[in-house]
Amino acid sequence: MNPTRAEIDLSKLAFNLEQVRRHVHGEYPKRKVRICGVVKANAYGHGIEEVSKKLVELGIDFLGVANYDEAIRLRRLIPNTPILVFGTLIHSKLEPSKYVSILHKHNLTATVASYDTAKFLNDYSRRFKSRFKIHIEVDTGMRRIGLDHKSAFETIKQISALKNLELEGIFTHFATSEEKNKTFSKLQLKRFNKLLGDLKRAGIEFPIVHSANSGGVLDLKGSYFNMVRPGLLLYGYYPGSGVRNKIKLKPVMNLKSKVTFIKKIGTRESVSYGRKYFAKQPEFIASVPIGYGDGYWRLLSNKAKVGINKKLYRQVGSVTMDWIMVALGRKYSIRIGDDVLLMGEENGFNIGADKLAKLCGTIPYEMLCAVADRVERVYLNG
Ligand SMILES: Cc1ncc(COP(=O)(O)O)c(C=O)c1O
Structure with a gap:
């Protein structure tokens, strides 16, 4: 037997989640802020299945994964907890109806980062009785994926007219929330809030709004909305030296x-x-x-x-x-x-x-x- 192993202490995962909860709920005692536990990349190397099972046992509200393969694998084990897939679909190469039926079957929540993806999911969802749940990602400065915040209002208006989608959530992702200097994160937040305000005035509201990764959770109170998406904190580390020691953590x-x-x-x-x-x-x-x-x-x-x-x-x-x-x-x-x-x-x-x-x-x-x-x-x- 190879003596090299990674010991994963699930009681430390529970401890870290509790610290996150206290920190987040301490800020907003009256408001329910959901927690989406980020378990992508094999739960940051800790083992997606065991970690997710434990998080579900601890009452996690959502699980976040990077792609559909991770999500489908996870759904076999976790029948009920919502799974949000952060990655986007490369739909031009897919066999659409087959693919969308797999997503429906596994009850996954898709990230939509373009009108094309929304249309694709909408068109091929017509045959299913339930509508497809989506969260729209808005790019407020990360420049990875997402609707450009400058034109997002118009695109979201178009997406909201599609009949077979359930617009459950909207989110953005920070580029520098782990840094002490929050200037850029605050600019991202300002852009996101402006869009949310414009949408609200147009009668478009989303039940779940989120932006905070670990850096946001620790150090950007205005970023919680009604869900936070911590990853690294759950595994017992601070995302950067600018936000160390705000809560106690144990490496898992x-x-x-x-x-x-x-x-x-x-x-x-x-x-x-x-x-x-x-x-x-x-x-x-x-x-x-x-x-x-x-x-x-x-x-x-x-x-x-x-x-x-x-x-x-x-x-x-x-x-x-x-x-x-x-x-x-x-x-x-x-x-x-x-x-x-x-x-x-x-x-x-x-x-x-x-x-x-x-x-x-x-x-x-x-x-x-x-x-x-x-x-x-x-x-x-x-
Ligand atoms: C969309 C999204 N949300 C949340 C996270 C979690 O980030 P962190 O581990 O810094 O909390 C990630 C990870 O990079 C992510 O890509």
Whole structure:
């Protein structure tokens, strides 16, 4: 059995959701703000099925996924909770009636980012008794997908005339809500609010309005409307240093392996590919079976620390596909089979995905999503 695994502590997921709820509902005690738990990209590497099951058990209102494949897979397991698909359809290449019937069968909620998509869903939905639920995405500055806020009013008026669609929601997405400087987020919010006002005056209102991702949840009270869409917060990390420590969080994933080999090397001997580390004195080196093939980044070479028993040790030499090496010093007390913490928080060590991300020049999202499929997910406290 490969000792490398990602331990996913579902009680920490519950803790984080509770913190989000208190924060959001504390702001608006009288108003119901729904929570859409974002579980796309295999729940940020944590396992979409187990995480979604737990969130549903905890009473989550919506689940958000990136594409229809994720949604269909999830619907098999989660029969009732609404699933909002953030991605858009590439309808020109589809067999329309077949495709739309799959979406209907799985009771999915589609994001509509263009009039064409709305028309497509409308035309092929005619045969179904229920109307197709859609949320319209408005691009207020992210410039990814969505109706351009400048022309969205006219397009939404056209979409609202389509008879086989249920306009359940409208949303936008922030480009910089995790930053301390909220100028651009506030501009996005202003554009969104203006559109909502114009639509309301024209008699078009949506039951569900949302915009807040994790950064918005933490730091932009005016962005909640009546649903928020946190992803990273649920997994126990802050989306950026500008919004740290606003609520307490616990990292849900501990990436772990075991010491499997120990040897002594001499002064000026090198370790691993490319000879990027030389021993200054005789020392013991442990080998741990995790590498970039498991999602432990090669950019961490000679930079990261790992936790073994009660101490932090330096990872030395290049990270290889399947192994890393750890400097134990001149004497050591660890044994083959001892647990190694590579990412996460345990025994007072914090080797968070955010810290490792900094060493690699990336973001915690990418560190978590990088954990490879070959790493077994072990669920705790379900
Ligand atoms: C449309 C949408 N909403 C919400 C989120 C969740 O973002 P975060 O993980 O920053 O909370 C994402 C993720 O990028 C997203 O694409």
